[in-house]
Each structure stands twice: as C-alpha cells, then as structure tokens.
Amino acid sequence: MEYRYLGRSGLKISELTYGNWITHGLQVENDVATQCVRAALDVGITSFDTADGYANGAAESVLGEALAGERRESLEIFTKVYWATGPKGANDAGLSRKHITESINASLRRLRTDYVDVYQAHRFDVETPLEETMLAFADVVRSGKALYIGVSEWTADQLRAGRVLADDLGIHLISNQPEYSMLWRVIEPEVVPASQDLGVSQIVFSPLAQGVLTGKYQPGQAPPEGSRATDTKGGADFISRWMKDDVLTRVQGLKAVADETGLTMAQLGVAWVLQNPNVASAIIGASRPEQVKENVAAVGVKLEPELLARIDEVLGDAVNNDPTWTSRRAPKGRPPVQPRV
Numbered sequence: 236m237e238y239r240y241l242g243r244s245g246l247k248i249s250e251l252t253y254g255n256w257i258t259h260g261l262q263v264e265n266d267v268a269t270q271c272v273r274a275a276l277d278v279g280i281t282s283f284d285t286a287d288g289y290a291n292g293a294a295e296s297v298l299g300e301a302l303a304g305e306r307r308e309s310l311e312i313f314t315k316v317y318w319a320t321g322p323k324g325a326n327d328a329g330l331s332r333k334h335i336t337e338s339i340n341a342s343l344r345r346l347r348t349d350y351v352d353v354y355q356a357h358r359f360d361v362e363t364p365l366e367e368t369m370l371a372f373a374d375v376v377r378s379g380k381a382l383y384i385g386v387s388e389w390t391a392d393q394l395r396a397g398r399v400l401a402d403d404l405g406i407h408l409i410s411n412q413p414e415y416s417m418l419w420r421v422i423e424p425e426v427v428p429a430s431q432d433l434g435v436s437q438i439v440f441s442p443l444a445q446g447v448l449t450g451k452y453q454p455g456q457a458p459p460e461g462s463r464a465t466d467t468k469g470g471a472d473f474i475s476r477w478m479k480d481d482v483l484t485r486v487q488g489l490k491a492v493a494d495e496t497g498l499t500m501a502q503l504g505v506a507w508v509l510q511n512p513n514v515a516s517a518i519i520g521a522s523r524p525e526q527v528k529e530n531v532a533a534v535g536v537k538l539e540p541e542l543l544a545r546i547d548e549v550l551g552d553a554v555n556n557d558p559t560w561t562s563r564r565a566p567k568g569r570p571p572v573q574p575r576v
Contacts, residue, residue, distance in 0.1 A: 237249075241438070242515070248311050250535075251530060253275035254283070254440060255289060256520055265297055270524045272298065273301070278528060281310055282311040285298050285313070288319070291321070303347055307348060313353040315356070316357060319570040319571075320341070321341075324573065328572070329569045330356055330367075332368075332370070335371040336375075339351075353410055354383075355384070358389075361566070373406045377406075383407045385409060390562050391425040391428070408435065411430060411437055413426060413440070416448060417508075418486075419555055421555060421558055426561060431513055436513060436514070438516045439516075439517050442519070447482070448503075453483065485549060492549065501529055505533035510537075
C-alpha cells in the first residue's frame with residue numbers, strides 16, 4: 236500500500252479507501268462484510284469511508300463492529316451527513332446545525348469511536364445558509380469529534396465558498412468526494428482545477444463505474460446472476476446508465492489494453508483514477524474479500540501517456556466529461572420527510 240496527503244494538510248490516507256456504500260447492511264451479510272474489512276486491513280488499507288445515510292445507519296454499525304479491536308490511531312475513518320436518517324422527520328436531513336450536531340453523535344455511537352478523521356457534507360444543502368453549516372462543522376471539530384471537514388459532489392463555486400468560510404473559522408476543509416472513473420470525468424474541467432487552487436483533494440467513488448469497467452457485463456447478454464445490475468435493493472438503479480450495448484462494447488475494448496499492462500480490467504480502472512494527481516484515494520467496495528485483494532494491485536502503477544491516450548480512443552464518446560452534471564445531479568431541495576401520524 237502507498238499513501239498520499241489529503242489536501243493541503245498533514246493527514247495521509249491510503250491510496251485505496253474501503254467504502255461500504257450499497258454493500259454493508261444491504262447487499263452482503265454482516266459476516267461477509269467483516270471478512271471484506273479484514274481483507275482490506277490485511278492488504279494495508281487504513282482508510283474507511285461510510286455515511287449515516289447508507290442503509291439508514293446500518294452500514295456505520297457494521298463497519299464499527301468490523302473495526303472493533305483495531306488500534307484507532309492506525310485508521311482513518313470518514314463518514315458523511317446530509318441524507319435523511321432515522322424516521323425521516325422534518326429535521327432528519329440536510330446540513331442544519333440541529334441535524335449535524337445530532338448526526339455526528341449518532342455516527343460516533345454506531346462507529347464505536349470518539350472521533351472521525353474526516354466529517355463530510357454528503358451533498359450541498361440549498362435550504363440551509365452555508366454560514367450555519369460551516370459554523371456547525373467548526374463546532375464539531377472544536378469539540379474533538381472530527382479532525383477535518385470534507386464534502387461530497389460539491390461544485391467548484393460551492394467548494395470556493397465553503398473554503399472561505401472554513402478558513403475564517405480556522406478549520407480545515409481538505410477533501411471532496413465525487414464520482415470519477417474512465418467513463419465519468421465530469422470533475423476534470425472545473426472541480427479539479429478549483430480544488431488544486433484551494434488545497435482540496437478528491438476521494439473518488441465508483442472508480443469502476445459500479446462494476447461496468449471490470450468487463451463482466453457483456454453487450455447483448457443478461458447481467459451475471461448476483462451482480463449489481465441484478466440487485467433490486469438499489470444497485471440496479473445506480474448502474475443502469477452504463478448498461479447500454481454501445482457503452483459495454485467500448486468497455487470490452489479495454490481488455491487488450493489491460494492485458495498489455497499485465498493488469499485485470501478492474502485493476503486498470505482503479506489505476507487510471509490514481510493517475511490524477513488531485514486524487515488522494517480511490518474508494519473500493521466489495522461483496523467478496525477476493526475483490527479487495529485484486530484491487531490492491533492497482534496501487535503504485537504508472538500508466539504512460541501513450542496508454543492513457545489509447546484508453547481515451549477506445550472509450551470515445553462513451554466518456555462523459557460535461558461539468559454541468561455535478562450541479563444537474565445535485566439535490567434541488569432536502570429529501571422528502573415522512574409525515575407524522
């Protein structure tokens with residue numbers, strides 16, 4: 236394993252972060268989830284990412300149990316706040332002072348820790364003044380419940396505004412967590428340049444485009460049984476945009492490139508995102524321990540410019556690099572609440 240500084244800070248994180256977005260508490264049983272976490276630790280992964288919105292808190296609980304007994308100082312644990320949790324009442328979502336204050340306490344209980352290394356705004360809250368949000372984050376940091384602040388899927392302008400307030404409050408906003416892969420490059424035109432100026436790193440999720448870049452989905456064929464594309468608990472919805480024959484055909488063209496480098500297609504996909512110097516870490520998920528062990532081979536790989544150009548040529552117009560997608564996919568308001576009866 237190799238390690239990179241996170242933003243303009245002294246914190247180092249592993250180049251691979253183990254994340255449990257739609258696996259723990261939903262797709263895999265708790266004992267298998269624990270095996271995946273143990274496999275991550277065995278290969279040198281020290282960074283772990285989760286969120287209170289994953290399986291309504293269950294993912295945090297599973298991760299906390301799996302990491303129990305590990306030396307806390309040897310880990311970097313990240314979690315997030317924004318999406319509706321609990322009974323999904325009027326104040327159970329967003330980035331208000333109330334929700335942030337209550338959410339960090341609940342997350343720490345589920346994770347079985349006194350603090351998280353990075354506490355992240357899971358999305359931008361258009362219904363709460365940014366000043367209120369950042370002041371609440373500052374209080375979380377000053378109370379010792381988080382060491383640093385991060386965000387997820389914020390636009391370049393939102394990052395700039397957040398960083399100004401963080402600096403005024405004397406806290407460190409050091410990371411953004413966007414989707415990024417060979418197929419989804421929407422952060423490159425605007426978010427990455429702004430982040431470089433601000434001293435913010437990317438911790439990227441879905442580097443394999445929800446598994447499409449592994450090559451296991453064949454054009455004109457039904458998805459393999461048990462794969463994410465057949466998961467009715469949410470996985471199939473997330474991957475549906477890639478499940479088109481023209482995209483899958485182009486992805487199959489990457490196999491020759493991967494063979495040339497001595498990597499699997501999955502390893503090539505992870506290595507590709509790590510070529511971006513603004514990327515501090517790639518989040519990998521797993522439903523089997525073997526997947527963790529495979530992905531670690533991507534660490535430290537250097538892809539030459541000629542090979543990167545070939546990848547661009549193979550994927551062609553399957554690549555999305557339209558920067559407007561960051562704002563287009565952002566919530567236009569808080570998640571809907573459940574009416575009380």
